[in-house]
Amino acid sequence: MRPTLAASFLTTVAALTLTAPASLLAADPAAGQAAWVETHPQADGSPARSCVSCHGRDLTQPGKHAKTGKTIDPLAPSVNPERLTDQAKIEKWLLRNCRWTLDRECTATEKADFLAYIKTQ
Template sequence: MLLDKYHSEGAKQFDANKGKSMWHEQHIQKKTGKPVSCATCHTSDIRKTGSHIRTGKLIEAMSAKTNPERFQDTKKIEKWFKRNCKWTWGRECTAQEKGDFLLFFQSQ
């Protein structure tokens, strides 16, 4: 399980509330210089479909309760964490941050 992997990488206790807070945290996007957050594309309500602000591509709900199949493939989860953290935060997410996000996704 990914949470066990993240613990083995040095993460401590995960916190869904921290994941929710990070979801709305604004960062300056490197290419555009504009503020973005995870919610910019995925929406504030992770139970709903979002859309990429640049491409308009629809993004399925992030909630594990609404869209459980999203969390079946660990390679895909890691791929999207890497891509989206770099795009939004300008860096890869830490194991702690990924675990906090996963708990947030599971809580909704």
């Protein structure tokens, strides 16, 4: 089945979000850090969430999923060189985590800011 023009466009935008130079997306590590700790109320009444809820404030340390208790490897590329090396994984986890934490998908700018922040760790 041939991809539609819209699907091709979305794939291209997603790839740019992950591979474009930070200056092109105006990535801001400080904005990423601020968004990292911002809490978001949950529509289902469960406790408010933030990225810190599972990944913690120190990205060089393992995190722990707030709901399942599963250990999450450190996000900091400085201690986990495999982080941020696979575009498909980055997009997959940003999609899942934004939906779970923010109850929506992240914008391209938010993704760029998060990645810029994580890269500083």
